[in-house]
Amino acid sequence: MPKKRTLPYILLGLIHSNHQLSGYQMMQEFKHEISDFWTASHSQIYPELQRMTDDDWIAPVTSPFNVDTKRNQTFYQLTATGEQVLEDWLREPLTTTNDDLFPLKLFFIDDQQSDLLKPLIAQQLQLSTDRRDYLLGRMATVFPTEAEIQAHYGHYLTLTRGIERESSYVKWLVDLAISLNDIDDSN
Amino acid sequence: MPKKRTLPYILLGLIHSNHQLSGYQMMQEFKHEISDFWTASHSQIYPELQRMTDDDWIAPVTSPFNVDTKRNQTFYQLTATGEQVLEDWLREPLTTTNDDLFPLKLFFIDDQQSDLLKPLIAQQLQLSTDRRDYLLGRMATVFPTEAEIQAHYGHYLTLTRGIERESSYVKWLVDLAISLNDIDDSN
DNA sequence: AATTGCATGTAATAGGTTACATGATTAT
DNA sequence: ATAATCATGTAACCTATTACATGCAATT
Incomplete structure (x- = not known):
């Protein structure tokens, strides 16, 4: 079996926890919050966001409020499919082969009462x-x-x-x- | 600058600590002793040994004692160049960018009295x-x-x-x- | 006889880093 | 003015994993 990709799931988790995010903001999350257990550069993130959009896991949001920040940034939200994919990934049991997923999954469980x-x-x-x-x-x-x-x-x-x-x-x-x-x- | 390779230095360290080793034995070291902080598969090790031989860091040893084990295995020893390269690598200061080198370098310091x-x-x-x-x-x-x-x-x-x-x-x-x-x- | 371990090697592919590139905005 | 930061994207390259491949020895 091919090695399982984790980057898309991290991006799903990030968007989920923040409602909506731009690629640049995801980059910042990697730099400041996730650096302790994962790394990703913008040259990985942007193409991945494109793929995920093609697969209908996420969808770009044309924010109408963004007149003040005159920057051209694309925000993404989860689709229903994306929510489900994230949920399924979080429920997948941890294995020896693909370790270090624990801090990553833990990071995305916002609620102390979550059954996950x-x-x-x-x-x-x-x-x-x-x-x-x-x-x-x-x-x-x-x-x-x-x-x-x-x-x-x-x-x-x-x-x-x-x-x-x-x-x-x-x-x-x-x-x-x-x-x-x-x-x-x-x- | 390109990302620094560490595999060849690990192989140098392994050979150094064991006087001489075959590719297969290095594989076993990775599986049992080094698995805690590094991984490498045989498809990485064998070509790397070839490159290192070409660069005169190591040299194959035609062991005369190996008549009993009828297996065709090639043992390698460090050349003078290889010894120096290993020494230099061990003396290179640890940096933030290339972390996790600490357990690796530590692993290869056999002597408690070493000034390293x-x-x-x-x-x-x-x-x-x-x-x-x-x-x-x-x-x-x-x-x-x-x-x-x-x-x-x-x-x-x-x-x-x-x-x-x-x-x-x-x-x-x-x-x-x-x-x-x-x-x-x-x- | 069949399976597991020893022993080595190459090919295809996936994953990730660095470099190259562009353009606008904000701070010095 | 100049540099730094925001913001996105692609190309080239390197590394590492998985798969493909071979052959012998030892065990069950």
Whole structure:
């Protein structure tokens, strides 16, 4: 299977969260808000918007209010199809092969009460736990004694760091899941 | 400037740490040890090894010991040029634009006493601190009150997570730097 | 006998970056 | 005036993934 494209879904999510956006504004979102977990340049965004318009996922809006800003910018809104495509993408379970989708999908869940939130967190918790356990297993097999550590100290440090990283991720996810349940219980 | 390639340097580092390696073994390294921070498939590795041989960074070794394993595999060793190229690459300072090189370079520093270790950690500490502070600034501007959090809860969570991630990275780096200094002092 | 792993290689394609290009507006 | 920012678009190039391909060795 070909590698799944994610850019169009991000653009759908961005437009959804902001009601309507221009290509330039999407660029800014990438620069300021999404830079932490994804990148995209304007030379990717503009052709993609064209394709998405052709596929009827989004539609350009000729804004009548835009007389003041004398700039020629095209705003886009989601079509009904686009809304559905975004929803379907958000509901697709996370997999090992296509990781790092968690922060991206999370980013687009605006509502704390969304029924998408808990399953998403649970899925990432599973992935991160598995990853941590894999790294712990590596540590046990590759560095059984102090001798191996001294022979490949940098390798040892990267493994240590990986385990710390995943452990802290797991902890954050667990704490988040608990806090969300507490909010539910108090209602 | 064109985007800098990193694969050849990783291959140099792998060969360096293991004295000599076959393409297949490098593949295994990617699968088991490096998968945490880099990926490469055999269809990348083999042509790259050819290019590096052409550039005289590495040289194939016709191992006389390989009569038992009846497999036709080519082992590679570093040339003097290759050693130098690797060394130079490891000494290049980390930059914001080409990040995630830290775990990679760290991986190839076998010796705890290497003079490359401390500067590398110091550089990553600077980058991670800057990143954390950037995210903290974003948090302050994008989510000044509870209202904004409720309106874009997922975005808020990703920012929270990013800050936690960088903070834990900073802490790990600081602790590591301290522990390395302690070792020095006791000698 | 059939499957899995070892071992290497090339071709087609997708994805993304850099560079090239244009024109208007706003700030210095 | 000049530079920076807004705003959009295309072309060239590079990188990386998937697929196609081969052949032997070891295991089931």
